[in-house]
Amino acid sequence: MKFSERIKMLFRRNLLTDEVFEDLADLLIEGDIGASLAFELVEALKSSCRKEGISTTEDAKKKLKELLRHHIKTAKFELAPDRLNVVLMLGVNGVGKTTSCAKLASWVQKTRPGRPVVLAAGDTFRAAAIEQLKIHGERLGVRVVAQQHGADPGAVLWDAIDAARTGNAQLVIADTAGRMHTRADLLKELEKLDRVVKQKAGEVDYRKLLVLDATTGQNAMRQAEIFHGAVNVDGVVMTKYDSTSKGGMIIAVSRQFGLPTLFLGTGEKYENFVPFDPEAYLDDFVGE
Secondary structure: OOHHHHHHHHOOOOEOOHHHHHHHHHHHHHOOOOHHHHHHHHHHHHHHHHHHOOOEHHHHHHHHHHHHHOOOOOOOOOOOOOOEEEEEEEOOOOOOHHHHHHHHHHHHHHHOOOOOEEEEOOOOOOHHHHHHHHHHHHHHOOEEEOOOOOOOHHHHHHHHHHHHHHOOOOEEEEEOOOOOOOHHHHHHHHHHHHHHHHHHOOOEEEEEEEEEEOOOOHHHHHHHHHHHHHHOOOEEEEEOOOOOOOOHHHHHHHHHHOOOEEEEEOOOOOOOEEEOOHHHHHHHHHOO
């Protein structure tokens, strides 16, 4: 049974008993919100129910949505029309980072047409990532700037910005290596990429998006802590947000690090990539 269905079943009970609140706390923890926030939410819900005279589970569910919404930071992904936009896609191996680069390129093509997008194969440590991005580029009709396996990622990004300038592109989306497991390695690699953007691109709209796997629970929180602590991430792309994910990670990351989720990857196809809608998300998480 999907996690969201279990939440909905809980709120189908008729009475707000202590058992309902206890079960809700357990479910929120299972849903990857985190224990401290789960207990805080349940206590806030209990208090609100007492003060506002809420006695039905349906009204309690509405109040829970309000409490959850308070912890969800939101932002829209917009492109600056008057200058080059550069996005670095960050994250560990296996979260769907390279595919998310292609999905973002496809989304921009459909929703912000008019000027080209350039993909930069900056994950030079994995030959498969370079080839994968090239295949996506062919399918999408998007230029992919790449060098050989083991090349300097900064040089790849340098060439991609050159190509974007020459081709009057509106956006460079750069894949990055996911093998950086310590903060020191991460800082060293990404500081170099930061310097390339600032030296080469001049005035740009520059963002760093962290790709997280919605099914990995507390591992994703640790990844967010490392990356955001090292390079001040601007937002999150949550992948694998489908029947196997519980969804609470979106709230946990927003609450803990102040990071908005910008996009959800909901499947394998390019169109399975949508801007995050907090109201639709809460309807799914808690039930309509």
